[in-house]
Amino acid sequence: MREDRISHHESVRKAYERIKKDGLTNIWDRYEAQGLGGDPDRRCPFCQAGTRCDLCSNGPCRADASTGKRGVCGITADGMAARMSLLRNVMGASTYHYHTEQTIKTLRATAEGRTMFTIKEPAKLRNFAERLGLETSGSVSEVAIRLCDFVKEDFNRSYDEPSQIVEALAPDERKETWKRMGIFPGGIYGEMLLATSSCLTNVDGYYVSLSLKAMRLAIAMGYQSQIVNEFCQDILYGIPRPHRMRVDLGVLDPDYVNVLTNGHEPFLGFALVQLARRPEWQERARAAGAKGLRVIANIETGQEMIQRWTMDDVFYGFTGNWIAQEAVLASGCVDLFAADMNCSMPIDPIYAQKYRFRLVPVSEVVAFEGVSDRVNYDPEKGEAQAAQLLQMAIDNFRERRSSIEPLLHLPTGEALVGFSTESIVEALGGTIDPLLDAIKTGALRGVVGLVSCTTLRDHGQDVHSVALAKELIKRDLLVLSMGCGNAAMQVAGLCRPEAAELAGPGLRRVCESLKIPPVLSYGTCTDTGRLADLLAAIAKALGGVSLPDLPVAAAAPEYMEQKATIDAIFALALGLFTYVNPVPTITGAPNLVRLLTCDCELVTGGKVNVEKDPVKAADAILAHIEMKRKKLGI
Numbered sequence: 001m002r003e004d005r006i007s008h009h010e011s012v013r014k015a016y017e018r019i020k021k022d023g024l025t026n027i028w029d030r031y032e033a034q035g036l037g038g039d040p041d042r043r044c045p046f047c048q049a050g051t052r053c054d055l056c057s058n059g060p061c062r063a064d065a066s067t068g069k070r071g072v073c074g075i076t077a078d079g080m081a082a083r084m085s086l087l088r089n090v091m092g093a094s095t096y097h098y099h100t101e102q103t104i105k106t107l108r109a110t111a112e113g114r115t116m117f118t119i120k121e122p123a124k125l126r127n128f129a130e131r132l133g134l135e136t137s138g139s140v141s142e143v144a145i146r147l148c149d150f151v152k153e154d155f156n157r158s159y160d161e162p163s164q165i166v167e168a169l170a171p172d173e174r175k176e177t178w179k180r181m182g183i184f185p186g187g188i189y190g191e192m193l194l195a196t197s198s199c200l201t202n203v204d205g206y207y208v209s210l211s212l213k214a215m216r217l218a219i220a221m222g223y224q225s226q227i228v229n230e231f232c233q234d235i236l237y238g239i240p241r242p243h244r245m246r247v248d249l250g251v252l253d254p255d256y257v258n259v260l261t262n263g264h265e266p267f268l269g270f271a272l273v274q275l276a277r278r279p280e281w282q283e284r285a286r287a288a289g290a291k292g293l294r295v296i297a298n299i300e301t302g303q304e305m306i307q308r309w310t311m312d313d314v315f316y317g318f319t320g321n322w323i324a325q326e327a328v329l330a331s332g333c334v335d336l337f338a339a340d341m342n343c344s345m346p347i348d349p350i351y352a353q354k355y356r357f358r359l360v361p362v363s364e365v366v367a368f369e370g371v372s373d374r375v376n377y378d379p380e381k382g383e384a385q386a387a388q389l390l391q392m393a394i395d396n397f398r399e400r401r402s403s404i405e406p407l408l409h410l411p412t413g414e415a416l417v418g419f420s421t422e423s424i425v426e427a428l429g430g431t432i433d434p435l436l437d438a439i440k441t442g443a444l445r446g447v448v449g450l451v452s453c454t455t456l457r458d459h460g461q462d463v464h465s466v467a468l469a470k471e472l473i474k475r476d477l478l479v480l481s482m483g484c485g486n487a488a489m490q491v492a493g494l495c496r497p498e499a500a501e502l503a504g505p506g507l508r509r510v511c512e513s514l515k516i517p518p519v520l521s522y523g524t525c526t527d528t529g530r531l532a533d534l535l536a537a538i539a540k541a542l543g544g545v546s547l548p549d550l551p552v553a554a555a556a557p558e559y560m561e562q563k564a565t566i567d568a569i570f571a572l573a574l575g576l577f578t579y580v581n582p583v584p585t586i587t588g589a590p591n592l593v594r595l596l597t598c599d600c601e602l603v604t605g606g607k608v609n610v611e612k613d614p615v616k617a618a619d620a621i622l623a624h625i626e627m628k629r630k631k632l633g634i
Helices: 010-021 027-033 045-049 077-111 122-131 140-155 164-169 172-181 188-198 207-237 267-276 279-287 299-308 322-329 348-355 379-403 421-427 433-441 463-474 484-491 497-502 505-514 525-541 562-574 590-603 614-632
Strands: 243-247 257-262 293-297 315-318 336-339 358-361 413-417 446-451 477-482 519-523 552-556 577-580 607-610
Touching: 010 322, 027 322, 077 140, 077 188, 077 207, 077 267, 077 379, 077 562, 077 590, 122 140, 122 207, 140 164, 140 207, 164 207, 172 207, 172 562, 188 207, 207 299, 207 525, 207 562, 207 590, 243 484, 257 267, 257 299, 257 379, 267 279, 267 293, 267 299, 267 336, 267 379, 279 293, 279 379, 293 299, 293 379, 299 315, 299 322, 299 484, 299 519, 299 525, 322 348, 336 348, 336 379, 348 358, 358 379, 413 484, 413 519, 421 525, 433 505, 433 525, 446 463, 446 484, 446 525, 446 562, 446 614, 463 477, 463 484, 463 497, 463 614, 477 484, 477 505, 477 525, 477 614, 484 519, 497 505, 519 525, 525 562, 552 562, 552 614, 562 577, 562 607, 577 614, 590 607, 607 614
Parallel strands: 243 315, 257 293, 257 336, 293 315, 336 358, 446 477, 446 552, 477 519, 552 577, 577 607
Antiparallel strands: 243 413
16 A cells, blocks of 8 residues: 555554564555455445445345335335444444443442542542532542442433433533434433334334434433543543653653553553552563563553653553554564453454564453453452553563564654643633633634544545644644544644644634644543533533534544444534544435435534545535634624
């Protein structure tokens, strides 16, 4: 594949050359091999259009709206595409909520004194409990347990029993809209039950009904899974606040024992850092012949960690996002790869064998063929499990260092990370008024929430995300970056204050006065809920403006997996202009396309925008924001 189809990042391209030289299968060559007729992006036309179904034994079926061809059961192309989309959304919601359940389990065990962790943010705990309508008297532990009991009860409400979490946290205007549309959700488990049951053959084949069920599931997910998860992780591990962090593959030094945390759940990652900072563990590493022991942040688990904890010579830095995974493993610097929920690849055992590192699943949902090591995270056993993992890494060092030639001189950069609603307010002097004033005066035209994965469809890793972000900041649009796409911004240098020189004149002035980058590192895809909460605060501060009327937009320039699809549906429910790329697999469903790109705007205020060209995409986002500014009279 061409160099620009590999990656935006020099480090990943260099690692790709090594992988090719070593003769290993890799994500780039596998992607290319999936294409038809020599075109890596060309696939089965029915699959790309979303009009193929194999859910029952009458299939696989293909539908064609242009000729009226339906599936054997009679489902239309629109129904088929909507049903498959809803099933993807169920998987996304389920995975988000698995993470949330582990967070609540950890918070409860910590409150009961059964973990190595402490509650770092008691003030946020009480504030969040108060927002949920809970009694906040008593000890910190008592409030935490009360919070855990409340959210667990709400998670388990039936789909026809309104969620108290959504009722407490969502803006009044949105709640009224959702109730009018019949999409105000119940508990997240009930919503997943309703959605999945609706997708059975011969149950619900109506694209409008299926889309509405996707939207109510997304609302439940956004408030019950995402906001609860991130706020409770803040309570446990600290509110993200701005600090500098080393990034890119150059953070991997072969002369150290390197332990990488990978996936989405940071619990064992934080435990590893706490232990590795103890002198006795550094002594063990040096006794094995290493210069020391380091924990390296990786992918979304890494994002959760670097947003909250500062770097030192133990918690050393962050590598990149999921497509870089094989590049990271091929560096020859990894001693242990701890794979928690999400984004660990089935191919990893081959890399573990080739580059001599220990591959250890640390979540019951993660499994690899041929891998016997396993340490399923248990909050009460977290310290002992972290110690077991560190010892495995130290024991691995001599073999890895003596037998594998490492990749040297890989680049290292730096990013300013750790922005959250609270830290943005702190940076603005304790109030969001300076941000609002900058928007009102036009120095900032608006704000774009970039919530993205990374994909090889149409472009190399992070190529389109970086190009779009540069176009957005050039147009005086402040970018809040989340998800795997956040790593693209960090490694590409857009999360440095110095990147303000790439911004338009208004945004540049704001950045220079506040000493912030034009792209604010706002966390993981799980922080989509946090973004929704920030937008609600901005709307309230502007005098009760409805969310759809704000000069804001959502952008997913390289969405990839099922969690990304439900994030987009949540953005539509919030009433946001939502840019997505690559083209979703629904193009064979003309009525569904019209619903998402046009008709939805008439009911929730949100709409999907699809565009492959980053300049045209940024122009469309700016045009939408300028229209909202005009409506607000600013």
